[in-house]
Amino acid sequence: MHVPDGFFDAPVSLGAGVVAAAGIGLSLRGARRELDDRTAPLAGLTAAFIFAAQMINFPVAAGTSGHLMGGALAAILVGPYTGVLCVSVVLLIQMFFADGGVTAYGINVTLMGIVSVAVGYGIFRLLMGVLPKTRSSVTAAAFAGGLVSVPASALAFVGLFALGGTADLSLGAVATAMLGVHVLIGIGEGVITAVTVGSIAAVRPDLVHGVNLTPATPLEVRTGARTSGEVSA
Template sequence: MHVPDGFFNVAVSVSTGVVAAAGVAVCLRGAKRELDDRTAPMAGLVAAFVFAVQMLNFPVVAGTSGHLLGGALAAILVGPYTGVLCIAVVLLVQGLFFADGGLTALGVNITLMGLVTVLVGWGLFRLVTRLARGKAAVVAAAFLAALISVPASALAFTLLFWLGGTVPIEVSSVAAAMGGVHLLIGIGEGLITAATVSAVLAVRPDLVYGYRGQAPALVVNGKTAATTPAAEAPRGNARPFLLGGLGVTLILAGVVSFFASADPDGLESVAAERGFDVGVDHLFASWALADYGDVGGIPVGVAGIVGVGLTLLIAGGLAYAARRRTTVRA
């Protein structure tokens, strides 16, 4: 659901830019409380993974596809503040190097795909995991949080477009269309999120931020004791897990991306159907990597690997910088 240039007027573009900048600034401060020796490298990997999986459009209905937004997934794995930063880096790399998402719409995209999805997804995740504990509850909560975060973002887009879109819309019909198709996309988002969280929980539960404090409690003499310490304790060197995760990410971007659906995504499909497909050419539309290599004749897999590398370096560097500041002040 990458919004292109030309969809929004100056007022909304600037306003959402301010909101996005303020949100990122708040998250930079908040991430310092989330990032440590375990989560700092995870942040880079999570951002790179989201970039790779966003390339994998999956069919939703005839002629329409969807892809991961990733806000709920990132928040659950590395924390809500760090999760917003991960999504912001992904969107920045996509906009600057791949002409995916407008430059004037960067604030809109960070607001919708970063702030809204994390706020809704993390809030719902925390609500569910307060009612039930354990790995199964975390996976179920991850599915529900990711599912709902997608139509929530789509409805937020509809509201913004009604307020400051460059063409008038019938807000009720567009909201119904956007909400409906993105609810279907949300099912795919929920499945991807639940599968990813489940896989990490199975190997390194200590690296799942959302699992902290969620391990099953001990029962001693019929009384509930503290959370099982071993369930959340660091489990040695995380490098093998991180390298394995990077390998999976590179395979997704470098190989699986060749099989992604070529159909327009939910926003593109609804915009064309409802008559507000008013996007203009991206400033970097002629770059070799634009449209993931399609413009420059670069294989999509190669473009994907380049994108994974860029995202990993930027997000990882940002996370390590925040972690080091925390360490120094401590």
């Protein structure tokens, strides 16, 4: 999904750059409501995890592979505004390693940051609005959000290509290739998102953004006939 330099013409690249700049600016303001002393360290860890996980590719089909995009994961853990910032920072660092073009940075932020976060988090919140507030529901909703976010970004890519793609390829061929492969990549994205969010929800449900889960009953340490909460005279 990392778009290289020259794959889109200047108007589309500039337009996507404006969208990305507006999205990052809005996210900087919105993140003030999401971040506090508890969630700020988690945001840094989330960005670091996405950066590391994107280095690991998994096979998708003959001759192709995919990796985590992380938009849905970041939004579910730290909120949609902070999630956009996390992915944008990761893409900025990767750009200096030639993973995504400099002139295509706005396109990459728009596709993998804004679109994936908006769709992934939207699906997650929609499902959590109708499912029971349990860890199983959180895991299932996280899977669905991660799954749908990837082909949604691929569909946005096809839309941008229709507006100003420079490769000598038909729109139908691009759409078939992008959606076909990224639906499969979305399955991997959904699994990684679900496992990560579900694992965190199992031990620290308060760290899953915007979800109020009933905490597990705390363990009691008993010594003889007294519990840990009893004080002897």
